[in-house]
Amino acid sequence: MKEKRFLWLILLIGSALSAQIKGIVVDEYNKPISYVNIWVENENNSTTSEENGEFSINCLPNKNLIFSAMGYEKKTVNAADAEKVILKVNAFQLLEVVIAKRFETREIEIGKVKNETYQAFDNGPRIDAKFFPYNPKYKRTRYIKKVNFFTDNQLESASFKVHFFMVNPDGSPGDELLNKDFLVSVKKGVNKTYFDVTDFALKMPKTGIFVGFEKLIIEKNKLEKEVTDSNTNKTTIQKTYFPFVLYNFVEREFVYTFSGGKWNKQTKQDIANPSDKMTVYEPAINLILTN
Numbered sequence: 001m002k003e004k005r006f007l008w009l010i011l012l013i014g015s016a017l018s019a020q021i022k023g024i025v026v027d028e029y030n031k032p033i034s035y036v037n038i039w040v041e042n043e044n045n046s047t048t049s050e051e052n053g054e055f056s057i058n059c060l061p062n063k064n065l066i067f068s069a070m071g072y073e074k075k076t077v078n079a080a081d082a083e084k085v086i087l088k089v090n091a092f093q094l095l096e097v098v099i100a101k102r103f104e105t106r107e108i109e110i111g112k113v114k115n116e117t118y119q120a121f122d123n124g125p126r127i128d129a130k131f132f133p134y135n136p137k138y139k140r141t142r143y144i145k146k147v148n149f150f151t152d153n154q155l156e157s158a159s160f161k162v163h164f165f166m167v168n169p170d171g172s173p174g175d176e177l178l179n180k181d182f183l184v185s186v187k188k189g190v191n192k193t194y195f196d197v198t199d200f201a202l203k204m205p206k207t208g209i210f211v212g213f214e215k216l217i218i219e220k221n222k223l224e225k226e227v228t229d230s231n232t233n234k235t236t237i238q239k240t241y242f243p244f245v246l247y248n249f250v251e252r253e254f255v256y257t258f259s260g261g262k263w264n265k266q267t268k269q270d271i272a273n274p275s276d277k278m279t280v281y282e283p284a285i286n287l288i289l290t291n
Contacts, residue, residue: 022056023082025049025067033087035161035181035216036069037125039260041076046124046259048217066261070163070181074261104290106141109148111286113248119281120152120244127163127258128245129173129212130285134204141289144202146194147211150284151186153243158221159185160243162195163212166205173210173256173263177202186243194288204289210256213245213283247281255280 025033032053039046040057041064049055057065061080068074072087111132147162162182165173177200184195215221218241227238254267268278 019061020056020058021061021065021079021082022054023085024053025055025069025085025087026053027072027087027089033069033072035183035218036067036072036087037127037214037261039066039068039124040064040079041066041260044124044259046126046217048125048215050218051220068261070176071179076261104145106291107145107288108138108141109286109288110135110138111148113250115248115250116284117249118150118246118284119249120246121281122240122244123215124259125215125217127161127212127214128247128283129163129165129210129256129258130283131167131208131210131254131256132204132287133208134206138204138289141291142203143198143290144200144204144209144287145198145290146196146288148192148194148286148288149184149186149213150190150192150246151243152190152246153186153188154223154240155221155242156188157185158242159183159218160216160221160245161214163210163214164202165210165212167207167210171254172265173212173258177209190246204287211285211287212258213285214258215241215243215245217241246284248284249279250282251277252280252282253277255282 025036027033034049034051034053036049038049038055038057040059045059047055047057059079063079064076065079065082066074066076067085067087069087071090073090075085075087077085162184164177166175166177168174186193221241223240223242225238226235228235254265257264
């Protein structure tokens with residue numbers, strides 16, 4: 001009995017020490033930075049800054065927060081000192097832009113799977129990436145014209161980020177191919193939506209490409225619902241963030257997820273009974289290539 005009381009005391013103390021950390025993320029010119037990915041270090045606890053740069057997250061004041069956003073240097077800050085977080089612009093070298101004549105007389109869609117079994121997950125502001133390997137036949141359709149996402153959304157409109165990553169020599173996601181956020185919105189319902197990326201002049205790299213989906217934990221994407229426990233009759237507010245990107249259950253040799261401010265790789269060695277390939281949930285993303 002004493003042990004149970006002691007356990008409850010520890011839980012109560014931990015709950016009391018946890019606090020809602022509020023702050024704002026700005027650049028070096030004091031301009032708010034929207035949709036910053038914010039994680040509690042070494043925990044599965046995360047959020048996203050709002051359009052005005054403000055954020056709130058529940059955690060212990062002595063924990064560290066990791067701030068990550070496209071075009072800015074990643075920064076780790078103690079939660080107690082996160083009232084105002086300043087991110088520095090990431091110095092990068094612009095790639096050479098080659099203007100080529102586009103015909104758009106051919107199109108092929110890549111990324112389709114044989115068995116389209118779909119599943120949705122309510123995950124945090126992590127990036128789930130799908131790898132598209134290069135094929136010599138893409139030489140005649142080298143430009144990426146559209147990117148397609150299969151989503152489930154219960155709001156009138158919800159937004160998320162799309163990322164395009166180069167491939168590092170070790171096969172991991174590398175630098176972003178765009179130097180600004182690509183924010184898109186989807187309508188209510190379960191839909192396949194094609195987003196035109198023609199203006200970005202993206203070519204299919206010979207090393208392949210990673211395309212990622214990042215959920216935004218922001219007020220605009222939030223749906224609140226009262227849920228009553230049938231056993232205790234206790235009512236709580238359930239918060240769900242949309243849209244859900246649907247996933248295919250497929251065989252792959254590896255899968256990459258960006259969370260906690262870093263890329264995490266899962267391979268067949270990470271599962272209990274590794275075979276030639278492992279079965280993973282991969283975001284349902286397709287690309288349309290053109291000439």
